[in-house]
Amino acid sequence: MNERRKAPRLKEESDVTLTVVSEGKRQKIIYDSSRDISVYGAKIHSRDLFPIDTLLELDFTTKTVHQKIKALGKVKWIKVIIEDNSYEVGVEFVKTPGDAVKKLENYIEWKQKRISLNPEGVPFEILK
Numbered sequence: 147m148n149e150r151r152k153a154p155r156l157k158e159e160s161d162v163t164l165t166v167v168s169e170g171k172r173q174k175i176i177y178d179s180s181r182d183i184s185v186y187g188a189k190i191h192s193r194d195l196f197p198i199d200t201l202l203e204l205d206f207t208t209k210t211v212h213q214k215i216k217a218l219g220k221v222k223w224i225k226v227i228i229e230d231n232s233y234e235v236g237v238e239f240v241k242t243p244g245d246a247v248k249k250l251e252n253y254i255e256w257k258q259k260r261i262s263l264n265p266e267g268v269p270f271e272i273l274k
Contacts, residue, residue: 157182158257162190162206167218172203180206185250187219187238195233196221202237208253215249217242 162180166173181189188204196202200221207214219237226233239247 160206160208162188162204164190164192164194165203165205166196167201167203180204181234183250184254185239185247187222187236190235190237191227192233192235193231195224196235198222198224201240204237208249213249213253215246217246217250 158180160180160183162178164176164178166176176192176194178190178192178194181191183189190204198221202219202221203216204219205214205216217239218241219239221235222238223236224233225235
């Protein structure tokens with residue numbers, strides 16, 4: 147199977163604050179989690195069902211280096227996990243500031259290098 151993604155995704159769970167944006171107004175703030183992320187979008191686990199094309203502001207902090215990133219995204223797909231209770235939501239970033247894209251790009255690259263050096267996630271021992 148050919149990979150269709152434009153950029154690598156980092157499978158890492160992070161807390162994310164979603165704000166529904168409509169006609170330039172902020173409507174509803176929701177606290178959920180992202181499941182994976184790339185410079186082009188993210189997969190969000192949510193208790194709320196969003197219609198396709200809903201505009202969301204995503205605000206999250208990367209796990210390891212604790213960098214805050216804010217991006218604007220549009221809902222592209224929805225997958226029901228548990229009816230009326232749990233959903234996966236595919237969000238494509240739109241009009242994301244260049245500095246946010248660069249932070250994401252640098253973080254994903256750094257994290258992937260770190261994982262490739264230690265694929266099993268074994269803690270490094272400190273030798274005395």
